[in-house]
Amino acid sequence: MKLTNFINLWVSSLFLIVFLNGCDIQDATPDIPDDQFEPTGIEGAVINSFKADGDQLYAVTNNGVWVSDLTGDITEWNSLGLEGLNVVGLANLSDGSFLAGVQRDNVQSEEPVLYRQEDDSFSEEWEPYDQNFGGSENYNYINRLEDHPDHPGQIYARGAYSLARSIDDGESWQTIFGDWSSIGYLADLLEFDPGHSGRIWIGGESAAFQPYLYFSDNEGESWNGLGIDASGDNAVYSMAFHPDDVNRILVGLEGEIRSSDDLGETWTMSFENDLYHYILAMSTPNNIPSETVYASGSEYGAQGGNLFFLVTNDFGETWEKFSAEAELDETSINDLYIHEAEGQITIYLGTSLGVWSYRMSD
Numbered sequence: 001m002k003l004t005n006f007i008n009l010w011v012s013s014l015f016l017i018v019f020l021n022g023c024d025i026q027d028a029t030p031d032i033p034d035d036q037f038e039p040t041g042i043e044g045a046v047i048n049s050f051k052a053d054g055d056q057l058y059a060v061t062n063n064g065v066w067v068s069d070l071t072g073d074i075t076e077w078n079s080l081g082l083e084g085l086n087v088v089g090l091a092n093l094s095d096g097s098f099l100a101g102v103q104r105d106n107v108q109s110e111e112p113v114l115y116r117q118e119d120d121s122f123s124e125e126w127e128p129y130d131q132n133f134g135g136s137e138n139y140n141y142i143n144r145l146e147d148h149p150d151h152p153g154q155i156y157a158r159g160a161y162s163l164a165r166s167i168d169d170g171e172s173w174q175t176i177f178g179d180w181s182s183i184g185y186l187a188d189l190l191e192f193d194p195g196h197s198g199r200i201w202i203g204g205e206s207a208a209f210q211p212y213l214y215f216s217d218n219e220g221e222s223w224n225g226l227g228i229d230a231s232g233d234n235a236v237y238s239m240a241f242h243p244d245d246v247n248r249i250l251v252g253l254e255g256e257i258r259s260s261d262d263l264g265e266t267w268t269m270s271f272e273n274d275l276y277h278y279i280l281a282m283s284t285p286n287n288i289p290s291e292t293v294y295a296s297g298s299e300y301g302a303q304g305g306n307l308f309f310l311v312t313n314d315f316g317e318t319w320e321k322f323s324a325e326a327e328l329d330e331t332s333i334n335d336l337y338i339h340e341a342e343g344q345i346t347i348y349l350g351t352s353l354g355v356w357s358y359r360m361s362d
Contacts, residue, residue, distance in 0.1 A: 037307050037324040040348065040357040041077040042066055047350030050337040051090045052287060053121070057337060057348065059355060062086040065100060067122070070339055074348070074357065081124035082115060089145025093169045094152040096121055099129065101145030101157060113140045114170060133157070133164065133173045139180035143187045143204075148219075150197050156220075160184045163202055165220055176220035183207045186235045188280075194289050195246035201239060203251070209233030211253060213264065226264035230256070237297065238282040242315055243289035250316050252279025252295055259316045270316035276301045277308075281333060281350075285340035291315040294347060296333040299323075304330035307356060309347060322358065 046062040057074070059066040064083035068074045082100060089101035097117035104111055112128035119125060134140030144158040155166040161184025163177035178184075189203035193215070200220055203213040211234040213226045228236065234254045242248035247263045250270060257271040257279055271279075280297030284290040292313050299305025307324040335350035345360040 036358050036361075037349075038357050039353075040074055040355040041068070043354040045354055046352045047334055047355055048086075048088050049090075049335040050348065050350050052337055053092065056121075057339075058090055059350060060087045060090050060100075065090060065098075070341075073346075074355075077355070079124065080122065081126050088143060089157070091145050091147040091155045091170075092152075093117075093147075093155075095169075097123070099145065099147075099155060099170045100126065101142045103142055104140075107141040107160060108134070108138050109140055110138075113142050114145075116170065129170055131171055131173065133170075135175070135180035137181065144190045146190050146192070149192055151219075156190060156200070158187045158190050158202065158204075161187055161204075161206070163190070163200075163220065177202060177214065177216075177223060185209060186237075189213075189236055189239065191239050191241075193246065194241055195243075199246075203236035203239075205233070205235030211236045213251065215264075228253070228258065228264075228267060230254070237278065237280045238295070240282040240284065240293045240295075240315075241289050243291060248315065250282065250293060252282055252297065254278050254301060257295060257310075257316060257319075270312075271295075271310065271319045275299055275305070277310075278302075278332075281336045283336040283338050285338045285345060287337075294336050294338050295319075296336055296349060298332040304332050304352070307331060307333065307349065307351065309333070309336065309349065309358070328353070 047059050049060045051058040055071050057068050057070050065080040065087055066077040067080055068077045086103045087100050088103045091099045100115045102113050112130050114129045115126040116129035117123045118127055141160050142157055146156050148154040153169045155170050157164045161178045161182035162175050164173045164175050166173045184207055186205040191201040193199035198219050199217050201215045206212050211228045211230050213236045214223045216223050236251050238252035240250040248261045251258050255276040258267040259270040260267050278298040278301050279295050282295045294309055294311050296309040299308050306328050310319045310321050312319045332352045333349045337348040339346045347358045349356040
């Protein structure tokens with residue numbers, strides 16, 4: 001890797017870390033008066049993502065891994081360890097425990113970036129478990145970590161631009177998109193298509209600040225690139241899948257949501273507004289494909305903004321926006337989990353100010 005490329009990636013990574021973590025310096029969560037947005041725990045932490053597993057909801061944060069019970073209203077979170085570390089992904093292992101991915105500031109960190117639980121899924125004891133992740137030159141920067149929902153023991157990890165796979169619970173790794181040292185800017189998107197068991201999606205922003213989106217129909221053996229003509233620099237952050245038509249998708253970018261009914265061959269504008277929302281997250285009730293899709297992110301782009309989410313009941317034909325009454329400066333919503341039980345929907349927002357929730361009216 002050229003020194004200039006290394007410096008560019010380091011600066012880009014530092015900007016992303018500052019953007020996602022810059023709000024954790026606040027000592028207390030601001031009060032939001034008299035509306036349906038409520039603080040719901042892990043105050044002061046940046047929530048990077050959620051992972052639902054049975055009746056448990058896990059929060060992956062810049063201060064370790066936390067868990068809460070979904071059988072009722074969430075009232076408390078319990079730490080599962082790795083506190084003080086910026087955890088960016090959590091993957092199920094075939095024995096019921098987890099593998100956690102930790103993001104370091106350096107693309108060639110000498111500190112561990114993968115940790116495996118020593119016992120079961122509720123253990124607070126973790127052991128470093130990098131194995132050969134990062135290759136011989138140790139390019140072990142990690143953006144996202146997920147297990148394949150249809151193949152126990154199969155784990156996928158996003159690097160700066162690459163995608164790596166393990167088929168043996170993280171004991172060994174190989175890159176299946178790009179190389180360990182491939183240069184990129186944002187590489188957050190990793191989705192397993194619920195309508196096609198072999199289809200994997202990856203996306204983000206290239207080193208040239210252009211959005212990219214690829215899919216594989218054979219679990220990463222070969223890839224198809226899709227063009228997205230977005231003005232200026234942009235990124236693909238999030239996706240949603242139609243429940244009945246595998247060719248219909250939504251993607252969240254900077255300032256807009258695009259839709260396609262031909263698997264990304266052509267795109268139409270689904271949502272845009274003057275505030276230039278970054279659409280960092282999309283989700284459906286209980287993570288089941290639906291025409292009802294929720295979206296959120298950063299209200300004023302890189303500046304953050306207020307708590308908000310968008311919802312469509314017709315897969316992007318129309319959208320409605322819900323915002324908190326009080327202004328929260330520099331807040332980002334990095335992930336959503338939509339919990340539906342007995343006809344009641346609760347939206348959990350993983351933000352740069354801990355977890356917040358919103359209960360939809362009947």
